[in-house]
Amino acid sequence: QVTSERSSTDGFVVTFDDITDLVGAQRTAAWADVARRIAHEIKNPLTPIQLSAERLQRKYAGEIVTDPEVFKQCTDTIVRQVGDIGRMVDEFSSFARMPTPVMRRENAQELLQQALFLQRVANPGITFSTAAPKEPVHFEGDGRLISQALTNVLKNAGEGIAARIAKGDDEPGKIAITLEPKGAKFAYRVTDNGIGLPPEHKHRLTEPYVTTRAKGTGLGLAIVRKIMEDHGGDITLADVEGGEGAEVTLTFPFAQKTLKGTEDEQKRIADRV
Ligand SMILES: Nc1ncnc2c1ncn2[C@@H]1O[C@H](COP(=O)(O)OP(=O)(O)OP(=O)(O)O)[C@@H](O)[C@H]1O
Ligand SMILES: [Mg+2]
Known part of the structure; x- marks a missing residue:
């Protein structure tokens, strides 16, 4: 309902813009950004894992007398699988979500x-x-x-x-x-x-x-x-x-401020989008 204080007004022109696409595009961009961040964080511990396995191989491969093949196979598997996880994370990252902090x-x-x-x-x-x-x-x-x-x-x-x-x-x-x-x-x-x-x-x-x-x-x-x-x-x-x-x-x-008003505001916006 559109009302006016001014009685002399004869009529109104009301325009509506369809912003569905705009909101959708914003949401997609936000998700993609979040997904890239998560992928980045999952990949950080992968490098130390991979380096550790490679180091075990370099340092101890010569010393293993019982089943050296098994040792090599196992360490190779770690290196290969960690590489695969890294690539997988890149691929499915577009569906992931960045967590909100829990204080x-x-x-x-x-x-x-x-x-x-x-x-x-x-x-x-x-x-x-x-x-x-x-x-x-x-x-x-x-x-x-x-x-x-x-x-x-x-x-x-x-x-x-x-x-x-x-x-x-x-x-x-x-x-x-x-x-x-x-x-x-x-x-x-x-x-x-x-x-x-x-x-x-x-x-x-x-x-x-x-x-x-x-x-x-x-x-x-x-x-x-x-x-x-x-x-x-x-x-x-x-x-x-x-x-x-x-x-x-x-x-x-040391302590987090309680931003009640802001949180409510954010929730309202989140519900709308
Ligand atoms: N301790 C540091 N010494 C020198 N340069 C640094 C240091 N920390 C950050 N930088 C510079 O800041 C840039 C941005 O750092 P940022 O961590 O955002 O990305 P990155 O390290 O390049 O990539 P990623 O973190 O994804 O591996 C780096 O490329 C580097 O040039
Ligand atoms: Mg960095």
């Missing part, structure tokens, strides 16, 4: 140890050091997503070091991680002695698809930024002062 009480040190474990396996040549308070640092957040964010940042640090070594500089790789509570917030700071941030894209590195690596998707830091936004935190990238390398800081609030 719980978490221990910041524990999450760091989980992420570090993966990267230690993937980068045996790099020395990892940590500095964290003795007493546990508890906060409210989605532990799984934060581990993912840390994994992406540590993986980049390892790749920065590999890039420097590939240039012929053979100084050993080091990654230092500090965990610092500061007022109502705490931060993970990851410092590496790698090649350093690329000067040409310095301000765009957290945008999707910005990459300088031949095999990179450029989604790693975009995912980190999204996870930080979901937690009311932020990410900063900087050069290491007076040397090579990069320093990435993830800052989180």
Whole structure:
């Protein structure tokens, strides 16, 4: 029903736009983006698995006296299947969904140890050091997503070091991680002695698809930024002062704000679309 305060009006022209296609296209784009992010996250642990299997093969193949064929067959299977999972993930990713964060009480040190474990396996040549308070640092957040964010940042640090070594500089790789509570917030700071941030894209590195690596998707830091936004935190990238390398800081609030109004609003929008 269309009404008007002004009685002098003789009539109305009412136009309707059919936005079904527009909404559909927006939804498809959002899904595709989410699917690519998930594919990226599933693939992160695949590399350490594959490298571990290959290392077992290289190191111990000569020492196995009982059924060396079985040893080779099994390790070959792991390598081959992991490769297949990677390709499969790429293919079905368009049907996947990115999880919404589930906030719980978490221990910041524990999450760091989980992420570090993966990267230690993937980068045996790099020395990892940590500095964290003795007493546990508890906060409210989605532990799984934060581990993912840390994994992406540590993986980049390892790749920065590999890039420097590939240039012929053979100084050993080091990654230092500090965990610092500061007022109502705490931060993970990851410092590496790698090649350093690329000067040409310095301000765009957290945008999707910005990459300088031949095999990179450029989604790693975009995912980190999204996870930080979901937690009311932020990410900063900087050069290491007076040397090579990069320093990435993830800052989180200890407690999550309750955004009731905003959530209701978001739900209404979600129901409509
Ligand atoms: N620690 C670092 N040292 C040097 N450069 C970095 C570091 N972290 C990020 N970068 C730069 O930021 C770019 C974007 O990083 P991002 O993680 O988003 O994508 P990627 O690592 O290239 O690809 P993917 O994460 O999909 O493997 C990298 O290509 C690299 O140039
Ligand atoms: Mg990356």
